[in-house]
Amino acid sequence: MQEFEDEPFEVSDEIITQRRALSRAWLEKLRSRNEPQATLFKAEMLMSLAWTHRGYTTLENVDQDDRDSYRDLNEAASHAYLDAAERMGSEDVTALIRAQVATANWSTQSIWEFASEWRKHDPWNRIGILLLIRFLDERWGGGPEAWLGFAAEIAEHAPAGSTALGLVPFAITERWEYLTSFEEMTFSDADQLVYQLPAVKQVLRLAYDRYLRSGAAPEIDEFVTYDLNNFMWACYWADLDDLAYDAMRRLGGNVRAEVWQGHRLNEPLGEFTYARNYLISEIEYGGREPV
Numbered sequence: 001m002q003e004f005e006d007e008p009f010e011v012s013d014e015i016i017t018q019r020r021a022l023s024r025a026w027l028e029k030l031r032s033r034n035e036p037q038a039t040l041f042k043a044e045m046l047m048s049l050a051w052t053h054r055g056y057t058t059l060e061n062v063d064q065d066d067r068d069s070y071r072d073l074n075e076a077a078s079h080a081y082l083d084a085a086e087r088m089g090s091e092d093v094t095a096l097i098r099a100q101v102a103t104a105n106w107s108t109q110s111i112w113e114f115a116s117e118w119r120k121h122d123p124w125n126r127i128g129i130l131l132l133i134r135f136l137d138e139r140w141g142g143g144p145e146a147w148l149g150f151a152a153e154i155a156e157h158a159p160a161g162s163t164a165l166g167l168v169p170f171a172i173t174e175r176w177e178y179l180t181s182f183e184e185m186t187f188s189d190a191d192q193l194v195y196q197l198p199a200v201k202q203v204l205r206l207a208y209d210r211y212l213r214s215g216a217a218p219e220i221d222e223f224v225t226y227d228l229n230n231f232m233w234a235c236y237w238a239d240l241d242d243l244a245y246d247a248m249r250r251l252g253g254n255v256r257a258e259v260w261q262g263h264r265l266n267e268p269l270g271e272f273t274y275a276r277n278y279l280i281s282e283i284e285y286g287g288r289e290p291v
Contacts, residue, residue, distance in 0.1 A: 016052045023048040036087040043080035044269055048132055050074045058139055058182055078102040093121045100131040111135055124164040126223070129154065133171040134256045139178050147175040147256045148199060155207035161216030166227030166256050168207035169234035172200055174236075195238040204235055208243050212250070227249065229259040236275045248276060 004269070021043040030042050050073035053066040081099030088095050096118040103111045115132055122128065136146040151171040158164040172194060179190040194200060208231055211217065218224050228247045236246035260268035 003083070007018045016149075019128050019234050020052050022048060023052075036084045039080055039087070040084040040098065043084060043095070045075045045096070046073050046077035046080060050077060054104070057084050074102050074104075081149070090121055093118045097122070097125055097128040097131075100128055100135070103131075106135070108136060124154075124162050124166070126163045127166055130163045130170070133167060133174060137174055139182060139283050147171055148197075152199070152203050154212065155203045158210070159216070160210050160214035162211070163218060163223050163227070165207045165211035166224060166230070168203060168211075169227070169230040170203065172234050173230065191237060194232065201240060204231070204238055204240060207241060208235070208247075212246075220250065225254050226256050226259065229254075229256040232258055232275065234280065241279060241282050244275070244280045248279055269274075 001274055018147060022154040026045045027042060027049075030038050030045075033039075033042075050070050053073065054062060055066075059067065078099060081095050081102060084095035085093070085099060100111075100115060100118070103114050104113070111132070113130065118125070118128055132150065133147070138144060141274070151168050154164055154171070155168050176194040179185045179193060185193070212231075220228075228251045232244050232247035232251065235241075235247065255269060255272045257268040260271040263269050
């Protein structure tokens with residue numbers, strides 16, 4: 001397969017300044033509001049401010065002043081999330097799930113312990129699962145085995161047709177991105193440690209079958225379209241051509257640029273088209289029948 005140059009994604013100072021101004025404006029507007037939903041929104045704005053200091057790099061690459069600001073804002077957001085969660089009660093665990101965002105850079109064990117509280121009520125909540133996938137990555141202090149173990153747990157135990165299953169390829173690609181962006185691995189080396197692992201191929205196939213080929217398969221909506229793009233991408237690089245082709249057919253040309261942008265090409269339609277042409281050539285003209 002072809003290998004492309006990758007360029008790191010950076011947020012401009014102008015965008016950071018705008019984000020801080022917007023978050024502070026909302027916090028000022030909500031200063032006198034104390035109902036649970038307003039408290040939850042305050043937590044979101046505090047967390048938005050925190051991330052303007054933390055960024056999406058590894059913590060050691062953040063200067064001390066920004067680390068301190070991130071820590072203080074993260075703590076304030078965490079208290080606000082938990083305050084909202086306590087007042088919402090077990091009937092609505094939205095705030096408790098959203099509070100998972102404050103666990104970045106906690107130990108893997110602490111992340112799991114926190115997640116166990118909301119998972120008692122809604123174990124396969126898509127937003128919660130997405131946050132867990134992100135923060136189990138080593139970029140946030142997770143361990144090198146956590147990503148695959150959690151992807152396997154989702155593939156095996158999430159209910160058939162659950163949109164949590166659609167996040168499995170995202171979890172796998174997050175690991176690939178960590179290795180290429182922060183461990184400075186070549187794409188080929190990262191492929192061998194991620195997409196080409198037999199266990200990864202098995203997890204991808206199981207998740208795809210249980211998500212899209214079960215009697216409980218979800219209707220195609222914006223979430224499923226996003227997931228199909230991720231499945232097509234991951235299965236293509238894992239040499240699971242039959243699954244990648246099936247995902248491509250289901251997509252019907254609905255390309256999600258954020259999935260195909262920035263991995264190997266900086267032109268998402270070109271990346272998608274290259275994969276599409278390869279899959280058509282292999283499946284339709286290579287003598288193999290799609291399943």
